[in-house]
Amino acid sequence: DVVMTQSPLTLPVTLGQPASISCRSSQSLVYTDGNTYLSWFQQRPGQSPRRLIYKVSNRDSGVPDRFSGSGSGTDFTLKISRVEAEDLGVYYCMQGTHWPYAFGQGTKLEIK
């Protein structure tokens, strides 16, 4: 099975400053159709998960453009250009290329 590893697990940030989360998979996430099914989710306290990014770099509807995704193969990154207070919560990467699907452990974004 594919294992997803995120780092760091806790990310202290200063409001207005950039932030970056890394996600690595134990095998390539390139599917036979040429797509790479790597997604990023945000979960605010007490809320359901909300997907931000799909297929590495595509923003979901309504997601602010300060969020961006990049990467290829086994290494992926979520970047927030300027952290706002509403961005605090836990972020998860997820692979949807190989069965069974798998989430990373989560990265908690908190105020420094």
Add this chain to the structure above:
Amino acid sequence: QGHLVESGGGVVQPGRSLRLSCAASGFTFSIYLMHWVRQPPGKGLEWVAAISYDGSFTYYADSVKGRFTISRDNSKNTLYVQMNSLRPDDTAVYYCARDVAGDSTTWGQGTLVAVSA
């Protein structure tokens, strides 16, 4: 965008069974891959199971294989998961979700399952 509402959660004793339902509305349910994802209290997300648009293919996490069965009724726009031989470590909020890796996803609010004597 669509809407998903889970139901059927509650407190159940170890070894017993429970069936969760997820009612879909606002989108064409019958064309989408559907999933169950769970989250134990204070812990991370765990993908549980998925079913193809027509029910012909099902996929499971190793942790639930042989105990959980995912199914769907496209005539009722409803997704199910039958959970047998429940264990304390199955305690979690269970979310249903549409096409978690595809071009358009929607998640429900979740239903809590607590396995306790």
